[in-house]
Amino acid sequence: DAKTTQPPSMDCAEGRAANLPCNHSTISGNEYVYWYRQIHSQGPQYIIHGLKNNETNEMASLIITEDRKSSTLILPHATLRDTAVYYCIVGPLSGSARQLTFGSGTQLTVLP
Amino acid sequence: ETGVTQTPRHLVMGMTNKKSLKCEQHLGHNAMYWYKQSAKKPLELMFVYNFKEQTENNSVPSRFSPECPNSSHLFLHLHTLQPEDSALYLCASSPGRDYTGELFFGEGSRLTVL
Numbered sequence: 001d002a003k004t005t006q007p008p009s010m011d012c013a014e015g016r017a018a019n020l021p022c023n024h025s026t027i028s029g030n031e032y033v034y035w036y037r038q039i040h041s042q043g044p045q046y047i048i049h050g051l052k053n054n055e056t057n058e059m060a061s062l063i064i065t066e067d068r069k070s071s072t073l074i075l076p077h078a079t080l081r082d083t084a085v086y087y088c089i090v091g092p093l094s095g096s097a098r099q100l101t102f103g104s105g106t107q108l109t110v111l112p
Numbered sequence: 113e114t115g116v117t118q119t120p121r122h123l124v125m126g127m128t129n130k131k132s133l134k135c136e137q138h139l140g141h142n143a144m145y146w147y148k149q150s151a152k153k154p155l156e157l158m159f160v161y162n163f164k165e166q167t168e169n170n171s172v173p174s175r176f177s178p179e180c181p182n183s184s185h186l187f188l189h190l191h192t193l194q195p196e197d198s199a200l201y202l203c204a205s206s207p208g209r210d211y212t213g214e215l216f217f218g219e220g221s222r223l224t225v226l
Contacts (some may be wrong), residue, residue: 009224032213043114043202043217094212097145097206098168100215102155 003027004088009107012082020106022088025069030092030097034100037084037108041064043103044087047073065112078110118203118218126226127193135186135203135220144186145215146178147202147214161186162208164220193225 005023012018024033034049048055048062050071055062061074075082087105116137125131136145146158160168161180163190175197177189200222204215 015163034213036215040199041186041220041222043116043204043219045114045217046214049213096168097143097160097215098170099158 004092004103006086006088006103006106007108008104011109012075012078014080014088014094014110014112015077018073018078018108018110020073020075020086021105022072023070024088024090027068027090029069031090032093033068033071034091035060035062035088036087036089036102037082038087038105039081039084047086049093068081078108082108082111083110084108088111092101114216114218115175116203116205116216117199118221120221120222121219122222124224124226125190125193127140127195129193130191131168132190133188133203135188135218137186137203137205137216139205139216141205141216142208143206143211144180144183144203145206146186146188147204147206149200149202149220150196151199159188163222182206190223193223195225198223198225 032049033082035047036044050062064071085105086104091100119134142163144161148156157170158172159178164180175192179187200220202220203218206215
C-alpha cells in the first residue's frame with residue numbers, strides 16, 4: 001500500500017525554487033519523512049529527512065505541516081542537474097528497511 | 113561519489129550463464145542491501161545483511177544468491193536467469209543494524225538477460 005502521494009511530474013525554470021509536494025495522511029507518530037532523488041540511470045541519493053520540525057541542509061529544505069499529513073521539499077535555486085525523480089518516503093528511523101517503500105516519485109524537469 | 117561502488121556497471125548474459133555482481137562500500141557501515149529496479153517500477157528490496165548476516169530475504173527466487181563475506185563487500189550471484197530479471201540492481205549501505213535512516217546507494221549494475 002502506498003503511504004505517500006506525489007504528483008507524477010513537475011517542471012521548474014532554472015534558477016527558480018522547485019517546490020515538490022507530498023501527501024502522507026496516514027503517517028504514524030514515530031515515522032519520519034524522507035526524501036531521495038534518482039538521476040537517470042543512477043542510484044537514489046538521500047536528500048533530507050525530518051520528523052515534525054522543518055529541516056534545512058545544503059541541498060534542500062523540508063517543510064512539514066503541523067499535522068504532519070503533508071510536506072514540501074524545496075530546492076531553492078533549481079539547476080539543470082536537479083532534473084531527477086524525487087521520492088517522498090515515510091518510515092521509522094530504526095526498524096526494517098522493508099518499511100522504506102519507494103513509490104513512483106515525481107519526475108522534476110528543470111527547464112533552461 | 114557515494115562511497116558505494118558497484119561492478120560491473122553493465123552486464124549482458126544468457127539464460128544459462130552464471131555471473132556475479134559486486135558491491136563494495138568504503139563508509140565503515142555494517143548493513144548492506146540489494147535492491148532491484150525494473151523498468152517503470154519502484155525499487156524492490158531484495159536482501160538485507162547486518163554485520164554479515166542475512167536478516168531479510170524478500171521472497172527472492174533462488175536463482176539470485178547473495179553473499180556477504182564481510183561488512184564491506186556484498187555479492188549477488190546470478191544463474192539461470194530469465195529475461196524478466198533484466199533490471200538495474202542497486203546496492204546500498206547504512207550505518208548499522210535496523211537503521212533505516214539515510215541509505216547510501218551505488219550507481220547500480222544494469223543487467224540484461226537475453
